[in-house]
Amino acid sequence: xxxxxxxxxxxxxxxxxNVPNMVLIQEGLNIFDKNGLYFDKSExxxxxxxxxxxxxxxxQAFSYLKLSNRSKEQQHLVAVESI
Numbered sequence: 001x002x003x004x005x006x007x008x009x010x011x012x013x014x015x016x017x018n019v020p021n022m023v024l025i026q027e028g029l030n031i032f033d034k035n036g037l038y039f040d041k042s043e044x045x046x047x048x049x050x051x052x053x054x055x056x057x058x059x060q061a062f063s064y065l066k067l068s069n070r071s072k073e074q075q076h077l078v079a080v081e082s083i
């Protein structure tokens with residue numbers, strides 16, 4: 001259930017208004033973190049990177065690209081620890 005709440009918050013933050021709602025986006029990303037949903041988080045961070053790139057906000061795009069890479073690393077660490 002938390003996964004869907006997080007996805008909805010990020011998607012609403014990106015697309016529901018003319019201007020991105022950064023509070024909703026961050027709330028959604030925080031839910032992914034709290035629940036260890038690093039794969040989903042990295043997927044949305046990739047989407048956010050593309051979203052901001054399309055808006056010519058390259059600083060935000062690069063920021064989310066870096067966050068996505070960190071989330072992917074975290075996902076791999078969790079997978080290795082569970083072996």
